[in-house]
Amino acid sequence: xxxxxxxxxxxxVIRREARLxxxxxxxxxxxxxxxxxxxxxxxxxxxxGLLDDGTRHRTEQEITFGVENLGTSLSLRTSTYxxxxxxxxxxxxxxxxxxxxxxxxxxxxxxxxxxxEERRRQAAGIQNxxxxxxxxxxxxxxxxxxxxxxxxxxxxxxxxxVEAIRHEEVPAFHQRHxxxxxxxxxxxxxVPEADTLRRIQDLLGPWSAPEPAPEPPTVDLHDRPRREGxxxxxxxxxxxxxLGHLGPRRRDxxxxxxxxxNYTFGGGAFASRLMQEVRVKRxxxxxxxxxxxxxxxxxxxxxxxxxxxxxxxxxxLALIQRLLEEVYEHGITPQELQDAQQxxxxxxxxxxxxxxxxxxxxxxxxxxxxxxxxxxxxxEEIQRLDVDTVNQAVARFLKPHQTTWVLVTxxxxxxxxxxxxLPVQQEEPR
Amino acid sequence: MSHRIPLxxxxxxxxxxxVVSEDRSxxxxxxxxxxxxxxxxxxxGITGVSHLLEHLMFKGTRKLGPxxxxxxxxxxxxxxxxxxxxxxxxxxxxxxxxxxxxLLQMEADRMANAVFREFEEEKAVVLEERRLGxxxxxxxxxxxFQATAIVAHPYRNPIIGWRSDLEQITLEDVQRxxxxxxxxANALLLIVGDVEADRAFALAERYFGPIQKPARVPPxxxxxxxxxxxxxxxxxxxxxxxxVGVGYHIPRYRDPAFPxxxxxxxxxxxxxxxxxxxxxxxxxxxxxxxxxxxxxxxVDPFIVVFYAVVQPGRSPEEAEALLIQEIEATxxxxxxxxxxxxxxxxxxxLGFYRGQQTMAGKGMLIGEFAVVEDPEAVNRYLDRLRAxxxxxxxxxxxxxxxxxxxxxxxxxxxxxxxx
Numbered sequence: 001x002x003x004x005x006x007x008x009x010x011x012x013v014i015r016r017e018a019r020l021x022x023x024x025x026x027x028x029x030x031x032x033x034x035x036x037x038x039x040x041x042x043x044x045x046x047x048x049g050l051l052d053d054g055t056r057h058r059t060e061q062e063i064t065f066g067v068e069n070l071g072t073s074l075s076l077r078t079s080t081y082x083x084x085x086x087x088x089x090x091x092x093x094x095x096x097x098x099x100x101x102x103x104x105x106x107x108x109x110x111x112x113x114x115x116x117e118e119r120r121r122q123a124a125g126i127q128n129x130x131x132x133x134x135x136x137x138x139x140x141x142x143x144x145x146x147x148x149x150x151x152x153x154x155x156x157x158x159x160x161x162v163e164a165i166r167h168e169e170v171p172a173f174h175q176r177h178x179x180x181x182x183x184x185x186x187x188x189x190x191v192p193e194a195d196t197l198r199r200i201q202d203l204l205g206p207w208s209a210p211e212p213a214p215e216p217p218t219v220d221l222h223d224r225p226r227r228e229g230x231x232x233x234x235x236x237x238x239x240x241x242x243l244g245h246l247g248p249r250r251r252d253x254x255x256x257x258x259x260x261x262n263y264t265f266g267g268g269a270f271a272s273r274l275m276q277e278v279r280v281k282r283x284x285x286x287x288x289x290x291x292x293x294x295x296x297x298x299x300x301x302x303x304x305x306x307x308x309x310x311x312x313x314x315x316x317l318a319l320i321q322r323l324l325e326e327v328y329e330h331g332i333t334p335q336e337l338q339d340a341q342q343x344x345x346x347x348x349x350x351x352x353x354x355x356x357x358x359x360x361x362x363x364x365x366x367x368x369x370x371x372x373x374x375x376x377x378x379x380e381e382i383q384r385l386d387v388d389t390v391n392q393a394v395a396r397f398l399k400p401h402q403t404t405w406v407l408v409t410x411x412x413x414x415x416x417x418x419x420x421x422l423p424v425q426q427e428e429p430r
Numbered sequence: 431m432s433h434r435i436p437l438x439x440x441x442x443x444x445x446x447x448x449v450v451s452e453d454r455s456x457x458x459x460x461x462x463x464x465x466x467x468x469x470x471x472x473x474x475g476i477t478g479v480s481h482l483l484e485h486l487m488f489k490g491t492r493k494l495g496p497x498x499x500x501x502x503x504x505x506x507x508x509x510x511x512x513x514x515x516x517x518x519x520x521x522x523x524x525x526x527x528x529x530x531x532x533l534l535q536m537e538a539d540r541m542a543n544a545v546f547r548e549f550e551e552e553k554a555v556v557l558e559e560r561r562l563g564x565x566x567x568x569x570x571x572x573x574x575f576q577a578t579a580i581v582a583h584p585y586r587n588p589i590i591g592w593r594s595d596l597e598q599i600t601l602e603d604v605q606r607x608x609x610x611x612x613x614x615a616n617a618l619l620l621i622v623g624d625v626e627a628d629r630a631f632a633l634a635e636r637y638f639g640p641i642q643k644p645a646r647v648p649p650x651x652x653x654x655x656x657x658x659x660x661x662x663x664x665x666x667x668x669x670x671x672x673x674v675g676v677g678y679h680i681p682r683y684r685d686p687a688f689p690x691x692x693x694x695x696x697x698x699x700x701x702x703x704x705x706x707x708x709x710x711x712x713x714x715x716x717x718x719x720x721x722x723x724x725x726x727x728x729v730d731p732f733i734v735v736f737y738a739v740v741q742p743g744r745s746p747e748e749a750e751a752l753l754i755q756e757i758e759a760t761x762x763x764x765x766x767x768x769x770x771x772x773x774x775x776x777x778x779x780l781g782f783y784r785g786q787q788t789m790a791g792k793g794m795l796i797g798e799f800a801v802v803e804d805p806e807a808v809n810r811y812l813d814r815l816r817a818x819x820x821x822x823x824x825x826x827x828x829x830x831x832x833x834x835x836x837x838x839x840x841x842x843x844x845x846x847x848x849x
Contacts, residue, residue, distance in 0.1 A: 068773060088784055128739060236565040
């Protein structure tokens, strides 16, 4: 494996994997939704979506057909932290695809007509998300947990904030945030490492960074002082539920103990308490699960999700609250710890089984400054954990009395007033 | 480059077809049992029974308790799941290869000795899954599409079943379905990964060989009659989502015309280079996205639906006209070009390798072809596509993409129903 930082600050990781004639390329730039200016939520997403609409050297058609005639397509995405451009291709096609990748990140021209159309499309996409209860839930829960901070909006933004974006703001955002010293390129595949690095130096070495790099904004995050619920009305015959609070950072020393907790509580499918109690024993829901998404610069998220028919919703929600309190007070059992340890031990080869998963793991390594093969070291640490250590971490981390609950349902059928553990107010979804 | 997945096939005396593909790149193995039964094999009154049976197959055997199968797999560090389609039901797992024998023992046990405990609880779970679909505008749209375009064949029913059927299905219905369809001769066992083929076959023989369950699979008698004129529907839902779908009956996977349908569909809808994307999204701006809905590897003739998500302020009629114009032009004055065909071949070749990145993925790639044809079908498919000429795609498009064979569906905001 080659890991190198070019003179302009671009960090490059190349790992040869030759079992299939494939290559996965992942370019990540610190240009995610976190950097959207207030009132322009959705800008980061719009910018990455317009990268392939033409450059100083290539028309949109040359980019599109240049990529897709080789059988692949570019994936242009935004998350809270990052904008990413990625693709999987036949390894023999890497050189022309790298040319295009290097061009679209350095020299996009953002034609005005395409900007107008893409802005309209993004606004329409938000409208369509608001017709789907699962999407409404996703959008609102992020808003309510990270309320009034730069992390607290859906990456696609709001209809009004997207419509407010002006054309000149797009190249300005690109110029400010798409910088080699804020970017990481990971390549995994059946390609020669040294030759590929030379090619990258030729193509991305000239990428320049004229001003000091922007710093991540200062964000002041707190959990709610007490449990609160928000209901978003929608004509559906179930209650869609998401609840949670702030989560750990990736470099939190307790991160692996919390992974064990999450596996036991709701992340471990049928091995988890949520699935057993909510689905298997009572048939309340098709799925019930929890998730810890660690943050890079800021606290991440701890989320629980399910959906259940209106008739059983009060009992199901009260059950989830009770399960949270139980694990908070009593922790997990030695048997549960052992099950989780066995799971993670056996799961090591699957963690990097695809080229894409390996590339993502390598990216996370660079982003969070983790050691080589950290996914194996993490599992080694998990094997050394004892139940007291895990439960101390749970007691510090879990806040069953400060959770934010988001409900999407028909208030004509479901009365939130009957939830005696949760005050609920109604809002319109955004 | 040889585009072939190495595999070896044997059939046990009880009729079970066993396919082994060695792959030593990771110390992992995937075990998959595919049964040739899906919603295709159901009739009114018991729609959804194949999928409900799939759920109940996790409720244990005489030896194992409910969900114990999955718990054991998880303690191995593996994962397992199952899915039901129109044509098949597949159970799959991927575990460290040292656990292969245990897994084969458990799958064989489940084929022979499943015990359907917690029936009512699991039915409630499936009804929740059904409600999830009812609350999704997309699932409601495609359910309606099938039921409109297909009038006789069981493909008209949703895989998950109609709610009234699900509510009334009995344990006896499920038991009968299991006895009828879950026999070795109606199944395919796939072992993919870090194992030597001879050892895999020996273990398969040891655990599955003794299973004696007679095959008594009844044929699906109903054939879809030819369509003789356009069918249309409108579906109203809350929210502002507007979708137009244009669908056509298409030949089954084994039909010689099928590869041309695959190529045509891909050129119309895959990626930003696709004809429908360029026309409706980029040129006319009438749609925010386009897509396709079908079940490719189908035992009987199915349908393909091309759809567009209509931009607010634009009319669905305009989107419909452009969809039809672009699709049906492939059979008239704008057949596929050689460049377009090459693009699809590159895309399918890439997909072929991408699918092989995990042991489970590789098993599914083999399985979906094998269950409707034979295990080597996966290795012949690229050649079937390569043999298609632009002229052949025009001929096939002319035959299938035409008014008499067409169904058009609109998903519209509820407020338009009241207007």
